Amino acid sequence: MPRVALPDGTIAYLATRHADVSRVFTDRRFSRAAAAGPRGPEWELGSLADDSLLGMDPPLHTRVRRVVANAFTARRVEGMRAEVARLVDGMIDRLEAAGPPADLIEHVSAPLPIHVISRLFGVAEEDRDRVREWSDALVGDWRADPGPPRAALAAFGELVERRRADPGDDLMSALVAAWDEQDDLTERQLVSVTAGLLAGGHESTTNQINLFLLVLARNPDQLAGLRADDPGAVARAVEELTRYVQLGSTGILLPRVTTEEVELGGVTIPAGSAVLPGVVSANRDAAVFDAPDRLDLDRHPNPHIGYGVGPHHCIGAALARMELQEALGALLRRLPGLRPAVPESELRFKPGVVVRSLEELPVTWDR
Template identity: 50%
Template sequence: MEAWPARARPAGPAGHLVRRDNAVTAIDGEPRIYPFTAEQLRLDPLYAHLRKEEPLTRVRLPFGEDAWLATRHVDARVVLGDARFSRALSVGRDEPRTRPEQGNGGILSMDPPDHTRIRRLATKAFTMRRVELLRPRAQEIADGLADEMLAGGSRADLVEQFALPLPITVICELLGVPVEDREHFRVWSDAFLSTTSLTLEQVMEYKGKLWQYMGGLIEQRRVEPTDDLIGALVLARDEQDVLSEDELISLTVGLLVAGHETTATQIPNFVYVLLNHPDQLAWLRERPEQVAQAVEELMRYVPLGTAAAFPRYAKEDIEVGGVLVRAGEPVLVAVASANRDESVFEDPDELRLARSTNPHIGFGHGVHHCLGAPLARLELQVALGTLLGRFPDLRFAVPQEQLRWKRGMLVRGLESLPIEW
């Protein structure tokens, strides 16, 4: 059956449920304006209401067609993991989104088998075993940054002096990108996460510059082959013919951006949360061996994204959360809401680093589960372990109301985090 046009649904009270074809179907009036309020690291209480009363709700984003929003953990796993939902169907559609440009999602806009073909090339570098081999080098980098902070006195900006250079250096060394170029691609990377922080002209300019930059590195590998990840991907393109040139550049750009941006944002987010939960910080200081478990709870607790993104389109009629989603309709997943689902997590709005059962979906779920999750986990563990071990009296250096938060971005985080010890 065909879906109604996105902005031509029959009128009716929002959230009203009726029976049709033996399924429960929502007939909405005006969709809810989305994203909801997103101040600092606080999750809008409307999510809790929706999980109980309207787990699948209609939403209207600043751009694109209307969509369903899934807020419960069980429904999130269905939308992200069920093959009846597609990312590839977003191509050519007016995809619901928070920014004006209709971007090329690359591998994020693919379904198997194309998705599998491309992902398989990079997966080998991000297996848990291979990533674990990077731990000594990541620790060496973190220790060096901590040494520089301590040598500079008793105060530092955690973002500039630790949180950014750690993952940037690791991913640059893994890919084979000159770390000395980081000041350039740091600026260009913002184009992939901006909603309103950059103009459309700046977004297109920065994306173009990063595309050209990575294309230049790829051409260098053709002249002088290397054994880094970019070198391996170039061989896969030129000798095995399993990648197009655009796919090769898109994949390497994606790995560079995703390989440092979110981790660099989460490190200060985690520190901010811990400093605001002194009992949990004390618990972890007394149990440094539990840092991996603490990272999982912080991943669950911190609402990194300001809004749901990358909608999945239903390939056929499918019931989700008591609502019939028609073939061709997009569904967004509110990951932060799913990670606070009271039916899955006891006292979900409390930070409990001792939480042993933690099926959060902070790294996604299904075929698009974060490729770099093992590396991100390692870096977050190394970062927290180093900061707590080397700075036993870590604290805010300025009143919290003076902290500057990112605005107009897809992720929540601090522009800077002055700390002292």
């Protein structure tokens, strides 16, 4: 197991195999709270990781997650599918009216996830563009200028206060009510959990839609065989693209710190050591996946860990999958030949963000 140097000079252990990364996610001796905490870094989501679900260990993490999980059950997500399909169709109508070419991010991949997660949280329609701006600030580079992310957290705090004063039938109201019943949960934690869920609930999905289409354009043989009118085929494609695509800027999910000496991958790791779970390499592990560097949209089974595993498995994974299935299926079905309208070398990614985010994605299609 390789050792690597972090930006502050700390030596960390890099887990790259599927089995080792899965164990880092599931073994409580690899602690997220210890990796965040008051001495945690002001980078990779900054202090948001200290107090949100990202930085909690059981049993606190279990208590908080239980409240949130009610909004993301498979039944509730499936109950939203028809509405999401209608939203996607309306957004593709506007994309068609604007082009070709037209910016996929402006018309589809950005507004769809923010609309869905805002509906779950009871965010008023007039506030949704601002929530997206605040979320963008949170996933920006805290090292370069921590001012905008901290201002965004303050803005999310005001949103929480408004919901406390005027509760409704939504996830944010449920979170506030549950929080206010506890004596040992802080307001800062409530704001961080809310901000983390809102940001995570749309930022990743937006960029998955964009990156999925780029990868499909690079693999025309796979795209040609994808039946967009077959929900099963689209669902398998979404899983394979999730495995194949590097969504995070580093390919490494949030680090853990060992709470005691532990053996991993044949290496004894001392207590207090940082361990980095390399999800991208784990999803290309030849011991688990046949021809791991090949995109195979019919791959089954597909035990990827793109959404994590264990206590910190992405709580919105079912919602993200449903949105990706509806968006990908409708785009390919309604816009034959959908592809980038400019050479990939001309596309630009936003600098200093945790998720690989394109500035814009001009697309064209066959009319």
